[in-house]
Every structure is written in structure tokens, then in C-alpha cells.
Amino acid sequence: MKSNVKTRHEARAKIIKAMAHPSRLFIIEELSKRECCVNELTEMIEADTSTVSKHLSVLKNAGLVTDEKRGNSIFYSLRCPCIMDFVSCVEDVLSSNAKEHIEILKCCKG
Amino acid sequence: MKSNVKTRHEARAKIIKAMAHPSRLFIIEELSKRECCVNELTEMIEADTSTVSKHLSVLKNAGLVTDEKRGNSIFYSLRCPCIMDFVSCVEDVLSSNAKEHIEILKCCKG
DNA sequence: TGGCTATTTGGCTATATTGCCAAATATAAT
DNA sequence: ATTATATTTGGCAATATAGCCAAATAGCCA
Numbered sequence: 001m002k003s004n005v006k007t008r009h010e011a012r013a014k015i016i017k018a019m020a021h022p023s024r025l026f027i028i029e030e031l032s033k034r035e036c037c038v039n040e041l042t043e044m045i046e047a048d049t050s051t052v053s054k055h056l057s058v059l060k061n062a063g064l065v066t067d068e069k070r071g072n073s074i075f076y077s078l079r080c081p082c083i084m085d086f087v088s089c090v091e092d093v094l095s096s097n098a099k100e101h102i103e104i105l106k107c108c109k110g
Numbered sequence: 111m112k113s114n115v116k117t118r119h120e121a122r123a124k125i126i127k128a129m130a131h132p133s134r135l136f137i138i139e140e141l142s143k144r145e146c147c148v149n150e151l152t153e154m155i156e157a158d159t160s161t162v163s164k165h166l167s168v169l170k171n172a173g174l175v176t177d178e179k180r181g182n183s184i185f186y187s188l189r190c191p192c193i194m195d196f197v198s199c200v201e202d203v204l205s206s207n208a209k210e211h212i213e214i215l216k217c218c219k220g
Numbered sequence: 221t222g223g224c225t226a227t228t229t230g231g232c233t234a235t236a237t238t239g240c241c242a243a244a245t246a247t248a249a250t
Numbered sequence: 251a252t253t254a255t256a257t258t259t260g261g262c263a264a265t266a267t268a269g270c271c272a273a274a275t276a277g278c279c280a
Contacts, residue, residue: 001136001155009132009139012200016135020127021268022119026111029119038227045111051269053228063207072226072278080203086196090122093190097173131238148257161239163258182248182256 018062023047024055025087027076031065032084035077128172133157134165135197137186141175142194147183 001009019025023045030036030044042052056076059065064083065076111119129135133155140146140154152162166186169175174193175186 001133005136006132009135011204012135012197013130013132015200015203016126017130020123020130022116022123023111023268025119025122025126026115039225048270049227050229050271053226054269057228063203063210069277072224072276074227080199080206082199082202086199087122089190089192089196090125092192093125093173094121096190100173149255158240159257160241160259163256164239167258179247182246184257 015062015064018058018064019083021055021058023052024059027052027055027059028064028078028083029087031076031078032081035068035075037073037075039073041076125172125174128168128174129193131165131168133162134169137162137165137169138174138188138193139197141186141188142191145178145185145187147185149183151186 019028026045027036027041030041038049038053038056041056042049045052056065056067060067060076064079066079067074067076069075129138136155137146137151140151148159148163148166151166152159155162166175166177170177170186174189176189177184177186179185
């Protein structure tokens with residue numbers, strides 16, 4: 001693979017990898033509705049605060065979210081709303097998978 | 111997090127995780143142009159055949175690609191072309207990141 | 221100042237992923 | 251049948267990730 005092509009895909013993979021976790025997808029979905037602080041997300045996810053904080057830092061590092069300190073809290077928000085379009089594409093794959101499984105079941109039954 | 115919400119995000123994460131690797135993104139991009147067999151992809155990627163084969167099985171397992179045996183080879187193709195729309199969203203994030211870095215540099219220079 | 225709340229960081233263990241090699245399998249061609 | 255070609259599988263070592271606890275940090279308020 002040519003070096004510049006490799007670099008391009010590494011950059012993309014970095015961002016996609018940041019999304020590739022259930023809790024982080026949950027966070028992305030919540031932030032697409034409204035900005036949230038760490039505490040709010042922690043309560044929703046029901047994990048350790050430090051764990052959620054680390055997830056947020058992964059997302060921030062990838063450039064998917066931004067944070068803003070206001071009063072006592074830090075509010076996170078989604079940086080590129082187009083991310084949610086992607087989630088809908090993932091849903092397409094999922095339903096496509098489900099259809100195929102149903103087809104396979106039909107075939108088994110004969 | 112409610113159990114059904116958790117399940118939904120786990121399913122999504124599984125698919126996204128399958129995309130989250132430079133070589134697999136390269137494969138997805140190539141397959142979006144035309145179907146390819148393992149050998150072709152192996153030559154392009156310049157890795158061990160077994161490595162590429164395993165990447166393909168990850169993609170297949172997630173339902174992102176299908177394979178079809180023809181003659182001596184197995185041809186892989188992309189199952190949901192909308193995946194490429196997502197890649198363009200990732201590009202948005204990347205260029206948005208780049209812009210921000212440039213802004214930061216400007217600020218430093220004063 | 222000193223305590224309070226919100227968040228991040230360090231450290232650790234458990235688990236998952238990657239990529240190579242060698243070996244197994246499958247199919248085509250001679 | 252034997253050989254050659256294409257692909258997958260098993261095994262292993264190196265590396266990366268996840269999540270918890272404890273401790274550190276930062277800003278607010280009395």
C-alpha cells in the first residue's frame with residue numbers, strides 16, 4: 001500500500017475506532033440531542049465516572065466532540081452532526097443482516 | 111443504560127469495530143470500486159495472505175461484505191454501498207480537525 | 221482558607237486484537 | 251494421481267483496550 005494511502009486510512013481508522021464502543025456510541029447519540037456534562041452521562045451509562053471520562057477523552061482526541069467548562073461542570077457536545085447519518089447506515093447493515101438470517105431460516109425449514 | 115439500548119449499541123459497535131482498521135478501510139474502499147479476490151487485495155496491501163484473509167473474515171462476519179467462489183478464486187464485494195457515505199463523513203471530521211489545528215497555530219503565532 | 225463537587229489521571233489486571241508463520245483445505249490443471 | 255494455486259485455520263507473541271479503584275486536580279462557595 002502506498003505510504004500516502006496508508007496514512008489516509010490510518011487517520012480514518014483512528015476516528016472510526018473512537019466510535020467503535022457501545023458506551024461511546026451511546027454518548028454520541030445523547031450528544032446529538034443535546035450537550036451533556038460528564039455526570040449526566042455517567043448516570044445514564046451506569047459505569048464508573050473515570051471510565052466515562054476516559055471514553056469522552058477518546059472521543060475528544062478523535063475530534064468527535066468538544067468540551068466547554070461552564071460553572072462547576074464541563075459540557076460536551078457533538079462536533080460533526082453528520083456522524084448520526086453514519087449511524088443510520090450502520091442500521092442499514094444491521095437490518096440487511098437480519099433479513100439474510102431470516103432467509104437462511106426459511107431455507108432450513110424448506 | 112437500559113438493556114435494550116445497550117443491546118442496540120453493542121450491535122452497532124460490532125459493525126463499526128469491523129471497519130476500524132486501516133487495512134479493512136482500504137479493503138472497503140477498493141471493494142466499493144469493484145469486487146476483488148483475496149490475492150488482489152493481498153498484493154495491494156502488502157501483508158501476509160493469512161492476515162488479509164482474516165481481515166476479510168472480520169468484514170464478512172459483520173455483514174459488510176459477501177464472498178462468491180468463481181473458478182479458482184473467491185471474490186469479495188461490498189454489501190452496503192452507503193458505507194462509503196460514512197467515510198465521507200469521517201473526512202469531514204478530519205478536515206474539521208485540520209482547520210482547528212491551523213487555528214491553534216495562528217493563535218500561537220499571534 | 222477549607223471543604224465541596226466535578227472531572228481527570230495513574231496504576232493495575234483482564235481481555236481483545238493484530239500479524240506472522242506453519243499447516244490444513246479446496247479446487248484447478250497437467 | 252500429482253502438482254500448483256488460492257484461501258482459511260491454528261497457534262503464538264506483541265501490543266492495545268477496557269474498566270475499576272485510589273489519588274490528584276480544578277473551580278466554586280461558605
